[in-house]
Amino acid sequence: MGSNATPEVPEVLSLSKLKVTLPQDVYNHLARQYPTSRGVGGNVVEVTTDLDNILECMKTSPAETCCRVNLLKTSVDEVIDALKTHLSTKREKNHETSPKQEYSVQRHDTIKDLVIIRGLSSSSRDDLFRFSVPSGAHATDKKELLSGDVRRKKGWPMSHRVVIVDRFCAEAVLRGAHVFVKGILCADAGIKEEEEVAVYAHLSQNSRQVPRGLLLEHYFGKCAFLGIGRSCCKRSDYFAQSTGLGVAMVKLAGPPQPPLNAILVGKIMLQNLPSVVVAHALDPKEGDVILDMCCAPGGKTAHVASLIGNNGLIIACDKGRKKMTQAREFFHSMGATCIVPIAADSTKLLLAEAIDNAPRPKDILESATSENNDNILKVNGFYPESFDRILLDPPCSALGLRPKLQIDINTTEELLKHSEYQKQFIRCAIPLLKTGGTMTYSTCTINQSENEAIVSFILSEFPCMKLLPIPDYLPGLPALTGVGLSDEERHMIRRFDPCDKNIDSMGFFVAKFYKQ
Numbered sequence: 046m047g048s049n050a051t052p053e054v055p056e057v058l059s060l061s062k063l064k065v066t067l068p069q070d071v072y073n074h075l076a077r078q079y080p081t082s083r084g085v086g087g088n089v090v091e092v093t094t095d096l097d098n099i100l101e102c103m104k105t106s107p108a109e110t111c112c113r114v115n116l117l118k119t120s121v122d123e124v125i126d127a128l129k130t131h132l133s134t135k136r137e138k139n140h141e142t143s144p145k146q147e148y149s150v151q152r153h154d155t156i157k158d159l160v161i162i163r164g165l166s167s168s169s170r171d172d173l174f175r176f177s178v179p180s181g182a183h184a185t186d187k188k189e190l191l192s193g194d195v196r197r198k199k200g201w202p203m204s205h206r207v208v209i210v211d212r213f214c215a216e217a218v219l220r221g222a223h224v225f226v227k228g229i230l231c232a233d234a235g236i237k238e239e240e241e242v243a244v245y246a247h248l249s250q251n252s253r254q255v256p257r258g259l260l261l262e263h264y265f266g267k268c269a270f271l272g273i274g275r276s277c278c279k280r281s282d283y284f285a286q287s288t289g290l291g292v293a294m295v296k297l298a299g300p301p302q303p304p305l306n307a308i309l310v311g312k313i314m315l316q317n318l319p320s321v322v323v324a325h326a327l328d329p330k331e332g333d334v335i336l337d338m339c340c341a342p343g344g345k346t347a348h349v350a351s352l353i354g355n356n357g358l359i360i361a362c363d364k365g366r367k368k369m370t371q372a373r374e375f376f377h378s379m380g381a382t383c384i385v386p387i388a389a390d391s392t393k394l395l396l397a398e399a400i401d402n403a404p405r406p407k408d409i410l411e412s413a414t415s416e417n418n419d420n421i422l423k424v425n426g427f428y429p430e431s432f433d434r435i436l437l438d439p440p441c442s443a444l445g446l447r448p449k450l451q452i453d454i455n456t457t458e459e460l461l462k463h464s465e466y467q468k469q470f471i472r473c474a475i476p477l478l479k480t481g482g483t484m485t486y487s488t489c490t491i492n493q494s495e496n497e498a499i500v501s502f503i504l505s506e507f508p509c510m511k512l513l514p515i516p517d518y519l520p521g522l523p524a525l526t527g528v529g530l531s532d533e534e535r536h537m538i539r540r541f542d543p544c545d546k547n548i549d550s551m552g553f554f555v556a557k558f559y560k561q
């Protein structure tokens with residue numbers, strides 16, 4: 046930098062001041078999809094929304110935590126009792142109460158295996174940014190920090206030393222995780238074990254990288270305040286170790302998240318509400334032969350097994366072999382014995398035209414072997430008309446996931462590529478489905494071209510496929526207008542907006558089809 050250049054200063058923001066942005070053409074593409082209101086139908090309510098509201102809500106986690114109860118191992122009542130006891134017990138040793146956060150634990154109004162946990166204090170603690178928190182026993186020795194006016198001018202707190210984490214770590218923290226050392230990029234000098242620190246998320250601008258281990262005075266990036274935590278080790282250990290806890294979060298700038306780590310393992314699964322809606326929309330029956338085409342990490346597959354009490358056959362497929370070995374472990378931990386994991390490209394699972402006496406899925410599995418001694422069967426595919434139900438939850442732009450502090454999509458073409466890939470799964474799924482069978486399609490994106498436009502594609506390209514109404518007891522909004530779906534069709538679908546005041550959840554889409 047030349048001597049006349051303005052010295053760089055970091056951009057230090059509170060979560061409420063942070064704006065999640067999109068490249069202009071992506072913004073325009075999405076903004077065109079959002080009319081100002083949608084109709085009312087069943088338990089579906091009218092909503093006025095726009096893309097800016099959605100982007101604003103994306104920064105924080107949903108205020109409610111959803112625990113899906115694994116009915117294979119426990120009951121909803123047992124889970125509610127255990128969660129109430131757990132959340133009312135002091136956890137000072139783990140730094141998790143200061144002051145103690147109260148939570149309500151309730152059965153969901155209409156979904157039989159869902160328990161909702163909600164923090165009872167104000168939903169957001171962005172005010173912490175002003176550092177009005179009283180200095181506790183572990184507060185920083187302020188004298189050490191008051192040395193520089195520079196520090197104040199740069200916008201760093203005078204009351205706490207600072208730790209800056211990468212974005213992925215930051216998003217996990219806003220969902221209730223602690224900071225693991227490998228997520229820490231930069232920290233003030235002199236941080237001691239047990240010291241209270243202010244934690245920030247680094248948001249890279251123009252792909253600007255921050256080398257791990259940087260001292261705070263050398264940091265000039267853009268960052269947002271996440272909350273206050275207690276350091277689990279001294280500063281040098283952050284960067285000397287590759288695993289372990291770096292900072293235990295004490296107060297979050299976003300909605301409080303209940304501490305549920307390692308609680309009721311195998312008996313509950315933390316899932317977002319719309320993800321729970323998917324298996325209920327599929328409505329599996331005992332004895333069904335079901336294909337889950339994109340199953341990893343496996344939350345929805347395990348849910349389907351829970352709903353049929355292991356009485357049926359679920360073939361769970363994902364392209365990644367490693368993902369499938371992990372999914373197999375997960376299914377085992379959930380007691381989901383009716384799931385057979387396979388690793389394959391689901392867009393290529395369709396074998397030749399229907400043949401007389403074609404082997405059924407069960408026969409194909411019985412004659413398959415595992416190539417790598419990892420119990421993942423090698424299967425080349427299945428014959429047409431093989432499955433009673435198909436669950437298709439394909440890769441998508443994930444523009445509904447929360448919290449999201451930054452969006453990685455650069456062009457509209459990237460969005461359009463997702464929908465082309467989704468169509469490949471559909472072209473394979475429909476012949477594999479039995480006549481009279483049903484298919485549930487879901488994504489975790491708000492992008493209409495991967496949602497409503499895919500429904501239109503299925504209805505126009507495959508006359509054998511009809512939309513089926515998702516039952517009224519399952520919450521959600523109707524589909525967007527603009528891609529030729531009738532009002533009746535839009536109300537058969539469930540869409541979830543991140544900014545919906547009635548269901549504070551992530552962006553999601555679920556549609557169900559019948560093959561006639």
Ligand SMILES: C[S@@+](CC[C@H](N)C(=O)[O-])C[C@H]1O[C@@H](n2cnc3c(N)ncnc32)[C@H](O)[C@@H]1O
Pocket residue numbers: 338339340341342343344345346362363364365368389390391392438439440441
């Ligand atoms: C949205 S995720 C599925 C999440 C999963 N249904 C759940 O609830 O845990 C999409 C998955 O599709 C997988 N995938 C991508 N391309 C695939 C392909 N051609 N065949 C099978 N799986 C694929 C990815 O590996 C990823 O795990």
